Amino acid sequence: MIKVGTVQQIWRYPVKGMAGESLDACYLGEMGLQGDRIWALRDVQRQEIQSCKFRPQLLRCVAQFRQLPYSGSEQHVDILFPDGQTVGSDDPQIHERLSSLTGHDSTLESLRPISQLDFYRRHKKDDHTWLAELKATFDREEGEPLPEILDALPPDAEDFVSLPGTFFLVTPFHLLSTASLAHLQQLNPEANWDVQRFRPNLVIETLPGMEGLVEQAWVNHKLYIGEALIDCNSTTPRCGAVTREQQSLQSDTSILRTIVQKADQNLGIYGVTKKSALIKLGDEVFLDA
Template identity: 60%
Template sequence: MIKVGRIGEIWRYPVKGMAGERLEDCALGERGLEGDRIWALRDEAREEVQSCKTRPDLLRCSARCRPGGGGEVEVRFPDGSVLGSDSAEIDERLSALVGRASTLQALRPASDSAFYRRYKPDAHSWLEELAATFEREPGEPLPALDQLPEPLVDHVSVPGSFFVVTTLHLLTTASLRHLKGLHPGADWDRRRFRPNVLIETEPGLEGLVEQDWIGRRLRIGDVSLECVGTTPRCGAITRAQADFDADTAILRTVVREADQNVGVYGETRLAGRVRVGDEVLLD
């Protein structure tokens, strides 16, 4: 096994589409980090779960799991106010934020497949709407949207979860340094890319190193992860969040210089607990 770095940061996103909370350690299982993507905003007219792709103002909020457990979350709004998921005002405040009548909903079982159903007014416009979220300029490539996995043709996330592809996203500091070197004037804040685990790579590792890990496993303490795919980037990475402004230049660089991808998707093969500072070994 080869040491490729250490865990520099751990992030979970209790509400789909919102900024998340930074942790020192967390349990990691087949459903990802404990408490990750356990709530989501649902558009009541469309009867559809929303994300920061479709409701970018969600990124101006951050969410954290309420201390003490119980499954409730707390949302910090752009004005600094905080409301719990059990607050009588939360739906009204979020609806005003995104400009659509919406409700904050907890995760439901996979058997309730209608809850995860994609809004499809006709046979074509839903795919055009999805393509538009990637915000490509003329001549720039799109991911292969005509090859979506079967569950995602009819659902906005895998039923039983609020994840679109896998339950884990990994990003390295080597990739961020590489992209910053290509476009120093852009804002490469790692939070734009919403990693669950940011890996501080070993000296000498350069470039988009995690792209070479696809199909291989990482060992972090007692945890085993498999890197299963690239992470195509959409317009969400350009959006403003609480601590930084919008920057559309980074998407142009990612599409042109990184084959659209920054970071990789992962799946847990052996559950356990991950901690900041843990060594990351490549099998």
């Protein structure tokens, strides 16, 4: 094994599509970080779970667990809205506030058992509109390619907006490196490459001398993070969400143009947990040789 860096940041997102909370430590299990994406917005008319791809206004909210450490899937969260008001997930006003924010009649829902498949179903008025809607969220300009992943979606993706039993689209764990962020900052120095734009679970501070999009070479390899083991299984193609306004970030379309044109559309990688453990800031990160 070779050392590639240390854990610099840990991020958990209690509500799908919203900004989350920075942690000093968190348990990493088969379903990702404990407490990650256990709440989500559901469109009442479409009867469909929504993400920041379709409801970018969610990115302007910050969600945090009311009590730490996280202790269960029904634990409530407090949501900081763009106007500075904080509303709890157990407040009767929460659904009205989220409906007003997004412009669509919506409710805040917690995870349900995988047996309730209809809860996770995709809204489809025909056999093709759902895919056109999904492709549109990638905000590609003329001549720019769409991610290959859209041509090889798993069969369930046609029927479900997330992996049933979860609010994850692909895998429950996402990481990126400081080397990649520094590389793109050099290519587009006028942009603000704040890590919160990209919603990783983990930011790895790579070793001195490691430059470029280093984690792309980690795909199909394993990472040892403290006592945890991660199978790096794919790159992370980027959509228009990275350009959207957030609490402390302005909208910037140049971010996506740089990623598409200079990074083969990808920033960061997805992973699957092979060995669960508590991960902490400062944990050493090793790549299998």
